[in-house]
Amino acid sequence: MMIEYVLLGVISPIFLNLIHLVVGIYVVVARGNIISLGFSGISFLTKSIGMIYLTWLGVSVFELDFRIYVPLLVFFWFFTHLVEAFVIQHYMRNNESEFIKRIQIK
Numbered sequence: 001m002m003i004e005y006v007l008l009g010v011i012s013p014i015f016l017n018l019i020h021l022v023v024g025i026y027v028v029v030a031r032g033n034i035i036s037l038g039f040s041g042i043s044f045l046t047k048s049i050g051m052i053y054l055t056w057l058g059v060s061v062f063e064l065d066f067r068i069y070v071p072l073l074v075f076f077w078f079f080t081h082l083v084e085a086f087v088i089q090h091y092m093r094n095n096e097s098e099f100i101k102r103i104q105i106k
Contacts, residue, residue, distance in 0.1 A: 009072035
């Protein structure tokens with residue numbers, strides 16, 4: 001019973017955001033920052049669909065206690081989402097042009 005909470009509430013959102021992180025880094029490095037911003041918008045939609053699916057799977061199919069499962073799922077999704085945002089921002093800053101770097105206020 002406890003393994004379902006760990007697999008669906010902890011491992012699944014971490015794995016979902018890890019997949020998006022790897023693809024997001026590839027998009028920034030290979031395609032550039034503008035395409036990466038578009039991918040971030042699409043990523044928001046796909047991660048939202050994934051969260052709805054994981055919520056449905058845990059609560060309806062596996063009949064997990066929603067008072068435990070949903071906060072667990074949301075916490076790990078949000079935490080890994082923040083990590084993903086900072087990592088992608090780091091790669092975007094490394095990928096910006098010299099002109100943009102010169103005109104930025106520091």
